[in-house]
Amino acid sequence: MNQTDIYLDHAATTPLDPAVLEAMMPYLTTRFGNPSSIYAAGRDARAGLDWARASIAKILNCQAREIVFTSGATEADNLAVKGVAWKHRLQHPDRPGHIVTTAFEHHAVLHSVEYLEKFGFEATYVRPGPDGIVRVEDIAEAIRDDTILISVMYANNEIGTIQPISEIGKLARERGIPFHTDAVQAAGWLPLDVQALNVDLMSLSAHKFYGPKGVGLLYVRRQTPILWQQSGGAQENNHRAGTENVAGIYGMAVALQRAVQEQEARTAHVQALRDRLIDALLTRIPGTRLNGDRELRLPNNVNVSFEGVEGETVLLNLDMHGIAASSGSACTTGSTEPSHVLTAIGLPPALATSSIRLTLGKDNTAEEIDRAVEVLADTVARLRKMAVVSAD
Incomplete structure (x- = not known):
């Protein structure tokens, strides 16, 4: 088994912050009660759950009761898209309903919308520009009289464009249409004030900002029409049945607090490394293309295409050198199709399949970046030479 010495796939997941693990431990051991139980152990767990909800609400600038804890962002995205759609169907069974989203959303949103289309809902998939930015006027043009939901991600998970x-x-507010954003990649890097963002629904996942896996949330503004999907008990104010993951939720709150407190320092550090990496790749490796706008992108994201090589082969070579990176969303690993994100911004299939994603974290160093550039330069040059020999 290869050892990972340099981790450059923080968009897939981040390591659990030791301080977050320490904060979680009591709820995994001594403070193990069910927060719905009325005796002391239950009340103790409930206190931790309430603190976490209030702490996150303060960061999001919302009411605590507007937060619904989930198993992660995939569930939150499904709940937002399907919940609003089915509520509309329940209230207006004779009106199909139309959804506006983008062609390069995470599959948790895209597949939810495609699922609803099987039941008569209609959808418009707005394409981003070549720079990976969706135009507000294109969203406006896609809106119809029967539009019931708009869903646009805050920052793209593959190319990092904001x-x-x-x-x-x-x-959306002017038109009276509920608006959802998948803010998974933005958390820890961009402001999450739901009032300033004008969002009605927002999805987050803890393991993207040094929290635990298996826990996330959906912010739902009061009076947003939504049909809750999970039946059973009365947990989460009757919005999502099931015993709450207290340890995970507490850990998410601590991780988000730390991410916000350290955001300025983390961003400055990571953005400097990102720019160092981009400049080096474009200078050292001919035929390298940066995918997505250089400025309006997350401070930790670098997505590049290397002409004439397969991205997956590059990644395997990186792994042999102890460097972890990806070709895009971890949820589509193993797919032989070009990235839907890259084809949506106009890349031809050959260039889309020659792409890799390098996403940095707070603990990466300049030495690691320089090492990754050396390995990439050698790898791409060798693969191109092999391709030429093979063609001859």
Whole structure:
């Protein structure tokens, strides 16, 4: 088994912060009660759950009861998209309902919308520009009289481009349409104030900002029409049945607190490394293309295409040198199809399949970046030489 010495796939997941693990431990051991139980152990667990909800609500600038804890962002995205759609169907069974989203959303949103299309809902998939940015005017043009939901991600998970969420949210509010954003990649890097962003629903996942896996949330603004999907007990104010993952939720709150407190320092550190990496790749390796706008992107994201090589082969070579990276969303690993994100911004299939994603974290160093560049330069040159020999 190869050892990973340099980890450059923080968009897939981040390591659990030791301080977060320490904060979680009591709820995994001595404070193990069910928060729905009325005796002391249950009340103790409930206190931890309530603290976490209030702490996160303060960061999101919302009411605590507007937060619904989930198993992660995939569940939160499904709940937002399907919940709003089925509520509309329940209230208006004779009106199909139309959804506006983008062609390069995470599959948790795209597949939810495609699922609803099987039941008569209609959808418009707005394409981003070549720079990976969705235009507000294109969203406006896609809206119809029967539009029931707009869903646009805050920052793209593959190319890191940041979308004009506040402006789209303002447009949605003017039209009286619920607006959802998948903010999974933005957390820890961008502001999460739901009032300033003009969002009605927002999804987050803890393991993207040094929290535990298996826990996330959906913010739902009061009076947003939504049909809750999980039946059973009365947990989460009757919004999501099932015993709450107290340890995970507490850990998520601590991780988000730390991410916000350290955001300025983390961003400055990581952005400097990102720019160092981009400059080196574009200088050292001919035929390298940066995918997505250089400025309007997450501070930790580098997505590049190397002409004439297969991205997956590059990744395997990186792994042999102890460097972890990816070709895009971890949820689509193993797919032989070009990235839907890269084809949505206009890359031809050959260039889309030659791409890799390098996403940095707070603990990466300049030495690691320089080492990754050396390995990539040698790897791409060798693979191109092999391709030429093979063609001859």
